[in-house]
Structure formats: C-alpha cells, structure tokens
Amino acid sequence: MMSSSHLGYGLGLRRPHYGHFLNERPRSVDWLEIISDNYIRAHAGYHDMLCDLRTDYPIVMHGVGLSIGTTDALDGDYLSALKGLADKLEAAWVSDHLCFTGINGQNSHDLLPIPYTEEALKHLIPRIHQVQAVLGRELVLENASTYVEFDGASLSEAEFFAELHARTGCGILLDINNVHVSSFNHGWDARAYIDAVPSAAIKQYHLAGHTDHGDYLFDTHNAPVADPVWALYDYARSVHGDRATLIEWDADIPAFEVLEAELDKVRAR
Amino acid sequence: MNYRRQLEQLYEAVTGRAAADMHLFKAARGNVLTLPRRLNIYADGYGERLRAAVAADYPALAAFMGAGAFNAVVDVYVAATPSRHWDLNLYPIGLPDLVSPGPAKDLATLEAAIVAVFWAADSAPLTPTDLTGIDEAAFAQMPLDLRTASRLLRFEAAPNAYLTAHRSGAAAMMGVGPEHLLIVRHDHEVHRHALEPLEYDVLTRLSQGQNLTEAIATEAAAEHLPHWLGRWLTDGFFNQS
Ligand SMILES: [Fe+2]
Numbered sequence: 001m002m003s004s005s006h007l008g009y010g011l012g013l014r015r016p017h018y019g020h021f022l023n024e025r026p027r028s029v030d031w032l033e034i035i036s037d038n039y040i041r042a043h044a045g046y047h048d049m050l051c052d053l054r055t056d057y058p059i060v061m062h063g064v065g066l067s068i069g070t071t072d073a074l075d076g077d078y079l080s081a082l083k084g085l086a087d088k089l090e091a092a093w094v095s096d097h098l099c100f101t102g103i104n105g106q107n108s109h110d111l112l113p114i115p116y117t118e119e120a121l122k123h124l125i126p127r128i129h130q131v132q133a134v135l136g137r138e139l140v141l142e143n144a145s146t147y148v149e150f151d152g153a154s155l156s157e158a159e160f161f162a163e164l165h166a167r168t169g170c171g172i173l174l175d176i177n178n179v180h181v182s183s184f185n186h187g188w189d190a191r192a193y194i195d196a197v198p199s200a201a202i203k204q205y206h207l208a209g210h211t212d213h214g215d216y217l218f219d220t221h222n223a224p225v226a227d228p229v230w231a232l233y234d235y236a237r238s239v240h241g242d243r244a245t246l247i248e249w250d251a252d253i254p255a256f257e258v259l260e261a262e263l264d265k266v267r268a269r
Numbered sequence: 270m271n272y273r274r275q276l277e278q279l280y281e282a283v284t285g286r287a288a289a290d291m292h293l294f295k296a297a298r299g300n301v302l303t304l305p306r307r308l309n310i311y312a313d314g315y316g317e318r319l320r321a322a323v324a325a326d327y328p329a330l331a332a333f334m335g336a337g338a339f340n341a342v343v344d345v346y347v348a349a350t351p352s353r354h355w356d357l358n359l360y361p362i363g364l365p366d367l368v369s370p371g372p373a374k375d376l377a378t379l380e381a382a383i384v385a386v387f388w389a390a391d392s393a394p395l396t397p398t399d400l401t402g403i404d405e406a407a408f409a410q411m412p413l414d415l416r417t418a419s420r421l422l423r424f425e426a427a428p429n430a431y432l433t434a435h436r437s438g439a440a441a442m443m444g445v446g447p448e449h450l451l452i453v454r455h456d457h458e459v460h461r462h463a464l465e466p467l468e469y470d471v472l473t474r475l476s477q478g479q480n481l482t483e484a485i486a487t488e489a490a491a492e493h494l495p496h497w498l499g500r501w502l503t504d505g506f507f508n509q510s
Pocket of ligand 1: 248
C-alpha cells in the first residue's frame with residue numbers, strides 16, 4: 001500500500017501538454033510536478049490553471065532558483081512567493097537542489113556544486129532552517145548532476161545529504177539519473193551512494209534521460225530513461241522502498257503518449 | 270581557502286571571467302576527462318543558456334537582422350550582461366540597448382516590451398461597471414492609470430506590422446512608420462493595440478498624471494473621446510484604482 005506521502009507516479013507539467021492535462025485529465029498520471037520558478041511570478045492566468053489542475057492532481061513544487069548553497073543572503077521575495085504559491089496549491093512538498101546558482105548578486109542559472117565540508121554544513125544548516133521557517137514546511141533537496149568536484153571534501157555527497165537531514169529534518173529528492181551521471185563522471189560507486197542515503201529522508205525519486213558523450217555523461221532530460229538508470233532505480237527501491245517517482249523530460253519534449261509509456265515502465269517494475 | 274572563496278572561484282570559471290585555481294578541484298580519478306574540460310562543460314552551458322534565453326524572445330528581430338548579425342549582438346549582450354535575478358525570463362529585456370537606432374532597434378524594443386508586459390505584475394482592469402454612478406464632471410477629473418502590465422510605444426519604423434507578418438509566416442517587410450501602440454496584458458493575454466497618433470498623445474498625457482480634462486487638449490481629441498473610451502474600457506487599458 002502507498003503511504004500518504006507516496007503520491008504514485010507523476011510527470012512534470014510542461015507547456016506542450018497543458019491542453020492535454022486541462023482537457024483530458026489523464027488518469028495515467030497520479031500527480032504533477034511544476035517548476036516553481038516558472039509560476040511564482042507569472043500572471044493570474046497561470047495560477048488559475050494550476051488551481052484548476054489541482055482539483056484532479058496533487059502538485060509538487062520543484063524549484064531551481066533557491067540557491068541554498070550560496071553565501072548571498074536568501075532572497076526574501078523569492079521565498080515568500082514560493083510560500084504563497086505552495087499554500088495556494090496545497091503543494092504536497094517543495095523541493096530545490098543542493099547547489100548554488102550564483103554569488104555576489106549574479107546568477108548562472110545553473111546548479112553548481114558546493115564543497116562537501118564541515119564549513120559548508122555549518123553554512124547550509126541555518127539557511128535550511130530559515131527556508132523551512134518561512135515556508136512552514138520541510139524543504140526537500142535534490143542531488144544535481146555534477147561535472148567537477150571540490151578537493152578537500154570531508155564527506156561524500158550522500159554523507160553530506162545524510163548530515164543535512166539529521167541536523168535540519170530536510171527531505172531528499174533522490175534523482176537516480178543524477179546519481180548515475182555524477183557517479184560516472186567522478187568515478188563514484190553509485191550503489192554505495194544509494195546505500196549511504198538515509199531511507200527516512202527520501203521523499204521522492206526522479207528518473208530522467210541523459211546524453212552519453214563518451215568520456216562523460218551530460219544531464220539533458222531529453223531522452224528515455226537509460227537501462228543502467230532503471231537498474232539503479234530497482235536497486236534504490238530494494239534498499240529504501242518505493243517512493244513517489246517522477247519522469248523528468250524538459251527538452252525535446254515528446255508526445256504525451258511517450259511520457260505515458262515511460263510511466264507505464266515505472267509502474268511495471 | 271574558505272567556503273565563499275571556493276564558490277567564487279568556481280563561479281568565475283563558469284562565467285568565463287577568470288581562470289580558476291585548478292588546485293581547488295579534484296583531479297579526475299582514472300578518467301580521461303581533464304579538469305579544464307570539466308569546467309568547460311559548465312562554461313559552455315552558461316553561454317548557451319543565456320544566448321538561448323535571449324534568442325527565444327526576439328524571433329522577429331533575428332529574422333529581420335539575419336542570423337549572423339543577430340547572433341553577434343546576442344554574443345555581445347551575454348558577454349556584457351551578467352544575470353542579476355533568479356528569474357531567467359527577465360534576462361533578455363535589455364537587448365534593445367545594444368541595437369543601433371533604426372528599424373532593428375524599434376523591432377527589438379517592441380519584442381522586449383512584449384516580454385516585459387507578459388511578466389509584469391497583475392492589476393485589475395477598470396471596467397464600464399466601475400464607472401456606474403460616477404457623473405461626467407467627476408469622471409473628467411479622475412486620474413486614469415495605464416495598466417501595470419502595459420507599455421505605450423511610438424516607433425519611427427513599422428515594427429508592429431513586421432511582427433504581425435512574421436508571426437503569420439508571411440514574407441515580412443519593414444515598412445515606414447510612424448506606429449503608435451499600446452501593449453497591454455488583459456484577460457491573461459498580451460495584446461498589441463495600434464493607436465491613432467492623437468489617441469497616443471492623450472494616453473501619454475494620462476500616463477503622465479493628467480486627468481481626462483487636461484489630457485483632452487484639442488477639439489479633435491474631444492470629438493474622438495467617446496469612441497476611444499469604449500475601446501479603452503473594453504480592452505482593459507486602465508487599472509482599477
Ligand atoms: Fe531531477
């Protein structure tokens with residue numbers, strides 16, 4: 001049986017499929033994930049659309065702009081806008097990434113890695129508490145795909161997540177594709193990574209496609225889930241159990257039926 | 270090296286402003302991917318992401334200028350313009366500043382205005398119902414504020430006609446202006462309303478804080494007012510104050 005936070009199997013709500021969701025309300029999709037940043041300052045027409053869809057689907061808010069790792073102050077306007085939309089949609093949860101996106105007032109709009117050190121932990125813990133206090137709910141953080149690692153790390157990425165969870169109560173959005181991509185790129189043991197993540201913290205899994213450049217994997221979200229990622233997903237579920245799972249497809253977005261077929265694959269496992 | 274300096278070093282390398290101290294990063298373990306190439310994955314992504322964001326908002330300008338000239342302007346813009354907001358949607362709005370005066374700048378200004386109006390804050394429109402019970406004298410003294418999500422524009426060339434043709438897939442030709450426009454978001458859609466020159470003058474005066482009596486400066490304007498007013502209210506030109 002699914003627990004109350006196991007929403008089932010969901011898709012990211014993307015523009016090409018607005019009409020299909022609004023008109024057909026497909027039951028093959030249990031819940032929707034929205035990119036928070038695309039909606040928090042959008043006009044009321046979008047909010048009306050989301051509220052309409054919310055009558056049929058639980059909605060999870062997934063952001064890219066929080067920049068929890070930066071040394072700049074947290075953006076109060078951004079946080080209160082997030083909270084406003086989360087309250088309006090009764091968001092199942094609110095997530096972003098363990099990363100920084102910019103510093104000294106500038107923004108790369110990318111999910112940049114941070115060093116996994118004690119100093120970083122000390123910096124992030126009060127910031128996560130601050131975000132959770134504003135949102136009035138747990139913050140869920142996702143592992144990003146990375147291509148470079150800071151030297152001098154005292155913890156692995158998974159151990160860093162475990163510490164954050166233990167000391168702030170934040171949840172983890174475990175992106176299985178990102179574990180695979182980063183593990184390939186850095187020579188990590190992907191299964192050891194999965195083993196080191198605390199089960200109790202895992203709120204959700206992400207599955208997505210990537211591009212193989214030969215000597216590195218690039219996180220592109222423009223393709224079906226690759227076989228090694230399916231295998232790692234099976235492994236994660238054998239270790240941690242089933243969780244709400246989302247197929248992410250953000251570029252070269254295919255027909256709805258293609259995404260539905262990916263969801264069928266998740267359900268069939 | 271403290272945490273902040275570590276982030277700054279990576280950020281500077283990613284945005285191409287400074288070479289990072291390679292000792293900050295882990296050397297690849299048994300992997301042929303070198304550190305400079307690893308950093309370049311981020312640096313290439315940074316440039317591509319910003320260029321794509323700009324290109325997505327100026328399709329008609331790209332067609333008008335041609336790919337080579339347009340991409341050159343976009344490259345200069347991206348190199349000179351760090352993003353300072355979490356919202357990438359706002360990043361492209363400054364591009365017209367880099368386009369030389371003339372029809373191309375007019376077209377850039379029009380496309381930038383459409384983006385700005387799309388993302389501007391919501392406001393409720395003034396409707397005919399709001400005016401019931403207000404007598405003519407009181408109405409004449411009322412300030413009428415243009416919608417928060419609107420831009421009043423005047424162009425020497427005819428970029429609006431060009432944009433309309435471009436969007437319909439027809440062969441677009443840049444005509445001679447002037448064009449007067451109000452770009453306004455109403456009922457959740459961005460509309461481009463062509464204005465008569467006199468109507469543009471009146472709306473400009475209203476936007477500068479004059480009331481209706483002050484703004485209707487000529488007999489011709491007074492004559493047209495009933496017709497204009499109907500459209501202004503139906504199409505949501507003004508904020509409900
Ligand atoms: Fe993800």
